[in-house]
Amino acid sequence: MPDRRYWLFKTEPSCFSFIDLQHRPGGTDHWDGVRNYQARNYLRDEVQVGDQILFYHSNIAEPAIIGIAEVVKAGYPDWTARDPQGEHFDPNSTVAKPIWFMVDVRYVRPLPRPVTLAELKTVPALAGMVLLSRSRLSIQPVRAEEWRLILRLGGVHK
Numbered sequence: 334m335p336d337r338r339y340w341l342f343k344t345e346p347s348c349f350s351f352i353d354l355q356h357r358p359g360g361t362d363h364w365d366g367v368r369n370y371q372a373r374n375y376l377r378d379e380v381q382v383g384d385q386i387l388f389y390h391s392n393i394a395e396p397a398i399i400g401i402a403e404v405v406k407a408g409y410p411d412w413t414a415r416d417p418q419g420e421h422f423d424p425n426s427t428v429a430k431p432i433w434f435m436v437d438v439r440y441v442r443p444l445p446r447p448v449t450l451a452e453l454k455t456v457p458a459l460a461g462m463v464l465l466s467r468s469r470l471s472i473q474p475v476r477a478e479e480w481r482l483i484l485r486l487g488g489v490h491k
Contacts, residue, residue, distance in 0.1 A: 338380070338474065339480040340404075341463070341473045341475050342386050342388060346390045347392075351402075354439075355440045357440075361437060361439040362437065363436070363437050364435050364437070364438050366420070366435075367411070367434070367471055372470050380407065380472070381404060382407050383403065383404065385441075385480065386401065387400075395450075397448055398444065398453075398487065400441070400442060401443075401444070401484075404438055408436050409435065411426070414431070414432060415427070448483055448486045448487045450464070458479075459483075462476075
């Protein structure tokens with residue numbers, strides 16, 4: 334098994350929040366609706382069971398990393414792309430040739446203190462973080478040293 338990797342998953346809390354994940358059966362749900370090819374490639378090819386996730390609330394007054402989740406099922410075809418009544422429907426995605434992928438994630442724990450985007454921008458050691466490069470990707474890799482620093486900023490001391 335390859336080494337554990339770290340990711341940041343962005344979501345708008347009005348769409349799907351960390352609390353929503355916590356309240357799913359077993360604190361687990363699928364992460365669907367990703368419609369960017371680079372983010373899709375991460376989900377399909379790189380995100381693996383056991384990888385850790387920084388759960389990030391975006392498009393709010395004070396965007397922030399608010400919790401930790403874990404990947405419990407690696408990439409598989411996003412069936413919401415085949416639902417003509419759904420908001421993520423893509424008529425080009427079929428069972429035989431899926432275009433979009435999802436993973437299953439499990440709630441782990443909230444950060445004792447959310448780490449805001451504004452705060453992240455003030456930390457020189459995080460200057461190279463994908464999130465701070467104005468990336469709009471909803472799935473982003475996080476380096477191990479960034480992960481550890483963010484957890485410390487959020488009040489998690491291991």
